Amino acid sequence: MLYAQTPASEKRRLFRERLADGELLRFPGAFNPLSARLIERKGFDGVYISGAVIAADLGLPDIGLTTLTEVAGRARQIARMTDLPAIVDADTGFGEPMNVARTIQELEDAGLGGAHIEDQVNPKRCGHLDGKQVVDEDTALKRIRSAVQSRRDPNFVVIARTDVRGVDGLDAAVDRAKKLADAGADVIFPEAMATLAEFEAVRAAVDVPILANMTEFGKSELFTSEQLADVGVNIVIWPVSLLRMAMGAAGRALDTLNDEGALTARLDEMQHRADLYDLLDYPAYNAFDSSVFNFTIAR
Incomplete structure (x- = not known):
């Protein structure tokens, strides 16, 4: 009745355990709390909370217009409805490295299992649109170090998203992925990979799990769970799919x-x-x- 019975700390611990097993975890995107419960009922591994969906729910485009308060509040409503771990899109962290630190602690308090911080210039753009800009390497690494250092629960999963592939190409994306992992990221999220071979290249370059974004109408082909598992992907998200269907x-x-x-x-x-x-x-x-x-x- 009401909300999930599993404490957030336990959901995070179990999420960490499953990530360590190396299996592919499937995280459909919930567009409201009730859809999160349906995701659990259908046997998925976790719930993804998309920044694009939160913005769309407010009638806004995904261009960095939402606030930390709006994202944390909606994420809390969704995460508490399910015993599954939930990860949320925290965009660029809502500001400078100190803002990133506050963002992580707010999301911890909201009961999230993890969050991803990206290396786009703030305000960001949808990762599958042209015209993106990324920050310099030093700024990107400071964001991730700040996220890692500020979490109070060591099981909170810090995911580093890099959008470099769409700006400077695959080699630059692989290089940045390695440096983000060295900065302490628990998971690398290479955005807008075009082929399975590109996911394989990132997989070969880092020793931490990687995440694949299977959003429709974007830059990536819609690979199946089996195809992604075969190249070593550890988490797959379908961020906007349920909202699009609805x-x-x-x-x-x-x-x-x-x-x-x-x-x-x-x-x-x-x-x-x-x-x-x-x-x-x-x-x-x-x-x-x-x-x-x-x-x-x-x-």
């Missing part, structure tokens, strides 16, 4: 209302009321309610 379905429903005046023809596409109530665990609420409000008023 918004696509919502658009089709609105078209049907315009055309037909009712949604009778689309009932089989909807989550049934019974399934929603099951996901929300209505029986537990009813049992709790009955145990508390079990009195009668004398007349």
Whole structure:
């Protein structure tokens, strides 16, 4: 009932253990707390919280307009709804290295299992758009060192995202990935890799886990989980997929209302009321309610 029963520290510990096993962990992106619970129900390994999705939820583009308060607040709502570990997109850390330190501690307090900090110039752009700019190596490394040094729970996973591939090419991205790992990053997130061979190149260059972003309509081909596992990827995220599916379905429903005046023809596409109530665990609420409000008023 209400929220997950597993403490955030335990979720982080278990996440660390599974990362150490070397298996591929699958993290679909949750666009709200209820979708995080569905991700868990369907047997996935973790929940991803996309900065692009948080921005879109506010009707904003993914260009660094959201604040730390907005991201931490929404991430808390999502992370507490599931016993799975949740990792969140923390963009460029919301400022200079001291801001990165505060960002990490705020996200720890929000119950996250980890976060990624990127090396784009602030304000950032979506990682699969052209025209990105990255910061110099010293600034990028300071962001990651600050994140690592500021965490209070050593199991909080610091993920270093590099966007260098789309700016200076693969060799430069591999070089930066190695230096980010040396700076203390627990996981390397090479953004916008074009081929499996490029993921393999990063995998061969670093001794820490790597993360693959399988976002639709971007620079990367949509590789399967099996393909990514075969080249040594440790985490795969689908950051915006569920939001895209939900918004696509919502658009089709609105078209049907315009055309037909009712949604009778689309009932089989909807989550049934019974399934929603099951996901929300209505029986537990009813049992709790009955145990508390079990009195009668004398007349």
